[in-house]
Amino acid sequence: MASSAAYEPPSLTKAWQVFLAHVPTMLLIWVATAVISAMGFIIYMVIHVIAYLAAGGEAMSDAVAGTTMALGQLGQLPFSILSSLVGVLFTAVPALHYATGETIGIEAAFQALFRRPWRYLLAGLLFSLATVVGIVLCILPGIAVALVGPVYVNRVFTTDQPVLDALGASFQAVYRSPKGWEFVGIEILTGLVVGVVTLVTCGLGALVAVPVSSFYIQNVAYHRGVLS
Template structure:
C-alpha cells in the first residue's frame, strides 16, 4: 500500500501467492493517472459518437465541428462512472447482473446529451425506457453486438464502420421509443 502512495511502483504489477491462494494487484501513481486520463478520453469518444448518433437520427448531417460541441460533459463522465461501477459490481457478482446493468443503461448518454439530464436522472430514464421496451431493446443490442463481432473479425478494421452504425441505430431506437420525431 505504501508503494501506491509514495509512487514506488511505476507500472502495473500482479502476483499470485500460492500459499494463501490469494491474488494481489498494485497500481502505481503513474498507472492511476494514466487510467484516469484514459477514462476521460474514452468518455469524450463515447460522447462524440453518441452526439453523432443523435444528430443522424434527427436527420441532421453533423459536421466534424458538431462532434466537439458537447454540452453537459460533466454529467456524461459522472454517468459513465456510475454505470461502469454498477456494471463492474454486477459482473463480479455473477456476470448476468452486470450484463443487465449495461442493457438497462443503453440510453443513458442519449438522455444526458439530448435532454440535458443529470447523470442519475438519465440513468433512471434509460432504465424506465428499457423496462417498457425490453424485448425490442434486447433484440437490437444483440444484433448490434453480433454486427460488431463481425466487424472485429476483419482484424478490427470493420469496427470503423460497425461502431458508428451501432451508435446511429441506438440513436434511432432512442428517438422512436421516446416519441421524438424520426425523419422518414
C-alpha cells in the first residue's frame, strides 16, 4: 500500500513542491549521468586517438577504422550501461517517494539503486528489447510499450515481482484497468508539454520539466488506480 499522498488528486503545483524537496537528489542524478556519459565518450575518443597515432597519423584502412570503432564502442559500453542505470532514478525516485511517503535523499536513492543492480539492469534490458521490437514491428507497439514505463519502473523498484511478471502486470494495469486509457492520455499530453518546454528553452527546461513530470505521472497513476 502506497502513502496516502499518492492517492490525492494530482496537480502540477503539488508535483512542483515535491520536486523542490528532491532537488539535491535530482541534481546529483543529472550530474552523475552527465559525468558517466562524458567518461564513456572520452574513452571512445582516446581509443580513436591511439589508433590514429599507431597508424603514424595517416588515414586508416576501412578494416582498421572499423575495428577501432568497434573497440571504441566496446570501451564506451560499460559507461553507457552505468549511465542508463543511474538515469532510471529520475523515475524511480518519484516511485519510491509515493510508495513510502518519504523524501528520498541522495544516499537513500543510490542505496536503493545499488541494492539490486542486476535486477534493474535485467529489467532495463527487457524493457528496451520490448520497445525496440515494438518499434520494428510497426512503431505504435513500441510507443505502447514506452507508455508503460512509469508503471513498470514503479513495480520493479517497489515490489519483489520477477521482472517479466512486473512487465506483464504493468501492461495489464495500464491497458486493462478502468482508467488506464485516461492515464495514457495524460501521459501523452504531459510528454508533449515537456517536449515544448525543452524545445523553447534549448534543452535547459528539461532539467526541471522531466523530474516534475515524473512526480506528476506517478501521482496520476495512483490516483487513477493504475497503481495501488
